[in-house]
Structures are given as structure tokens and as C-alpha cells.
Amino acid sequence: MTKRLHNKYALITGGTAGIGLETAKQFQLEGATIAVTGRNETGLVDAQALLGNQALVLKSDACNVEQQAELAQRLMDEFPKLDIVYINAGDVTHKPLEDWDETSFDQVMNTNLKGPFFLIQSLLPLLSDSASIILCGSVSAQIGLAQSSVYAASKAGLISLARTLSGELKERGIRVNSISPGPTQTDAFNKFGLSKEKRETLIEEVKALVPLKRMGSPWELAQAAVFMASDESAYMLGSELLIDGGVGNL
Numbered sequence: 001m002t003k004r005l006h007n008k009y010a011l012i013t014g015g016t017a018g019i020g021l022e023t024a025k026q027f028q029l030e031g032a033t034i035a036v037t038g039r040n041e042t043g044l045v046d047a048q049a050l051l052g053n054q055a056l057v058l059k060s061d062a063c064n065v066e067q068q069a070e071l072a073q074r075l076m077d078e079f080p081k082l083d084i085v086y087i088n089a090g091d092v093t094h095k096p097l098e099d100w101d102e103t104s105f106d107q108v109m110n111t112n113l114k115g116p117f118f119l120i121q122s123l124l125p126l127l128s129d130s131a132s133i134i135l136c137g138s139v140s141a142q143i144g145l146a147q148s149s150v151y152a153a154s155k156a157g158l159i160s161l162a163r164t165l166s167g168e169l170k171e172r173g174i175r176v177n178s179i180s181p182g183p184t185q186t187d188a189f190n191k192f193g194l195s196k197e198k199r200e201t202l203i204e205e206v207k208a209l210v211p212l213k214r215m216g217s218p219w220e221l222a223q224a225a226v227f228m229a230s231d232e233s234a235y236m237l238g239s240e241l242l243i244d245g246g247v248g249n250l
């Protein structure tokens, strides 16, 4: 049987850990040639070992617009075309309203919204005429979870791009959709800037919020990404797919 992503070239930003790394593995299993990005040296080395030499593992900071142009140029040098873009790298900082300053606000917005916007712009010449662009949103954009203000606003902006860019790119056959995870078991919860005790309390509170009373797994998110990346989802345009244990709808 032909693999679902046979002969497709894919970029996954933030593909050295968590949902992005699992998605990279599943894309490879389905026959795609992949490139992933990350920042941390150890993460990059470990991901290269795991994904093998055929994978392009690139250092690139999603919050830096100049580096997005360089990333696009590198892909143009290495790949004949690009069929799948998964904008997955994200800054997940959560804190109370009074603790935000302009620098931390800009960091989240630049990583989750501005960088991705300009990356997609830079990739336009390489995108194939049936490309699927997948934006990793979050169910947080739909609910009012305390301390998620800037993060949720950045993801709401990104999810909006799935609609507007679909409107703009549909004549080329390019589809832009979003996948919005609910709470998912990854290292992201260690990156909220919380003490161990507060982190564990938060995880329990978050689980209690989920109608299914558990976290999702990166594998469950990766399966959704394979569907969105493949031609099986060809009739989806500007949509948001919630993989969230029911948080957004129940």
C-alpha cells in the first residue's frame, strides 16, 4: 500500500521534542522527507540521532524573522519542493497579568505569531501547488484559562491566519488549517516558568478541567497531523481541528 505521505517534503518547526518530534517520526513512517527545527544543541543532536541522516535537523529560532528567511533559503537549497509545513514551535509562557512586561509579551507574540507569519511568506516560492500548511493552535484560544492571556491571544491570532491565508492561497491549491491540542503530555509544562510544586498543582488542575480526565499524548496529536498533511484532508480549508479531550466543546 502506498504510504500516505509518499513523495512529500515536510518542515516541522519545533520538531526536536514533544508533539513536533512525534509528528516528525510519524511523517517519516508515512514516507515523507522531513526537516525539523529547534534551538537547544542537545535537543538538535538527539533529534538527528533519532530521525536519522535523511532528516534535515536545523537550528532556527521561530521568534527571529531574519532566521525564518534563512531557514526558507536553506530549504530551497536542500528540497525540490515543500508539501507540508507544520508550524509547531511555540512559546508556552503562562503568568498572571501583573507579571507580564513588554519583553515577555513580545517574545510570545514573535514566536507564536510574527515568526510563523514571515516564515510562511518566505516559503511561498518553495510551496507545492497542493501544499498543506498546518498551524498548531491551542484550545486555550477558546477558553478563559487563568494566566494564559498572552499565550492564548497569540494562538487565537495564529488560528485566524489559517482562515485568512487559506483565502489568499487557495488559488494555488494551498490549504491552511490549524490543529488545536488540549493538555498534552510533553515537557511544555516544565517551561511555564513555575516551581515544581506549582507545576504539579497546575497539572492536576488541568487534568481535572479535561472532560476525559487525562492528558493527550504526542502520538494522538501526530495522527491528526498526518491526516491534515495528507491528501485525505483535501476538502479542509481554513478549519480548526480540536484534539483536546473535549475541553473546547463540552
Ligand SMILES: NC(=O)c1ccc[n+]([C@@H]2O[C@H](COP(=O)([O-])OP(=O)(O)OC[C@H]3O[C@@H](n4cnc5c(N)ncnc54)[C@H](OP(=O)(O)O)[C@@H]3O)[C@@H](O)[C@H]2O)c1
Pocket (backbone or CB within 6 Å): 013, 014, 015, 016, 017, 018, 019, 020, 037, 038, 039, 040, 041, 043, 044, 060, 061, 062, 063, 088, 089, 090, 091, 092, 111, 136, 137, 138, 139, 180, 181, 182, 183, 184, 185, 186, 187, 188, 189, 191
Ligand atoms: N503540550 C500541551 O499541553 C499543548 C497544549 C496546547 C498547545 N500546545 C502547542 O503544541 C506545540 C508543541 O508543544 P509541545 O508541548 O510539544 O512542546 P515541547 O515538548 O516543549 O517541545 C517544543 C519544541 O519546540 C521547540 N521550540 C520551542 N521554542 C522554539 C523556538 N522559538 N524556535 C524553534 N523551536 C522552538 C523546542 O526545541 P528547543 O527548546 O530546542 O527550541 C521543542 O523541539 C506548541 O505550539 C504548543 O503551544 C501544546
